[in-house]
Amino acid sequence: MKKNHGLKSLLLGGLFCAVSAAQAGVTATSDAAVYLDRAPASVVQGAFQDNDNFYVFDEKQNYSLTSDLSVDWLASDGGSLSNGSGGTIAAGTRVNSYFLHFDPSSDGRKVYGEVDFSEAILAVIYTPLNLERSDGTLGAPGTAYADKEWRGYESNIDLDYSSLVGSNFLWVKNFANGNFTDQARVITAAPVPVPAAVWLFASGILALFASRRRRASLATA
Helix, strand or coil: CHHHHHHHHHHHHHHHHHHHHHCCCEEEEEECEEEECCCCCECCCCCCCCCCCEEEEECCCCEECCCCEEECEEHHHCCEHHHCCCEEECCCCEEEEEEEEECCCCCCCEEEEEEEECCCEEEEECCHHHHHHHHHHHCCCCCECCCCCCEECCCCCCHHHCEEECCCEEEEEEECECCEEEEEEEEEECCCCCCHHHHHHHHHHHHHHHHHHHHHHHHHC
16 A cells, blocks of 8 residues: 555656646746736837836747747856857747836836746847847737837846846846837746646546545445
8 A cells, every 4th residue: 555655646746747847937036026927918118117117927938949049148158148149049949938028117217136937048139139030939929019129138238237147047137228128038948848648647547546545445334
């Protein structure tokens, strides 16, 4: 009986890990960073403003890139986003995408915060051109994105103070400057999906344990 309980615990542990992987994403935020559990209708300048917070929300999840993706910073570039030298993520890579947005209604506003992810950060997109190029591929369905150039991170302010902390945590400083909207797209490594056959097998084994337990209870009644 102890052997059966051990196997059952192992299977339940595996199922818990699979569920955790399915729920992967933003795990925590601090200071002025705020996670939205639903993408806003628009992040066009002036549509979603806040003087005191910047926002992060999910975009495409578990998406397999159909072509090479141009990015502005790769994890191999080092801790600070100011070290970004540009590059690509290869087609076929399975990724999760998250959007950072800061659009205050008044000039000169500064916000700071950290965003923690459950997956390793692969790259960040922060230039107007690469943001616009990736909006259609990785953007949240139903969300309107700006098509003007005054968006992204400014090299002499935002990038200098935004950096990777460990492999999963991003520290961000946003500084409002004129009509520029601070926006960035964070690309993480999507967890490998659990095959349906594994779920069916585990469910069958658990059902078998339940059936045996019922029969044992009836036999001793």
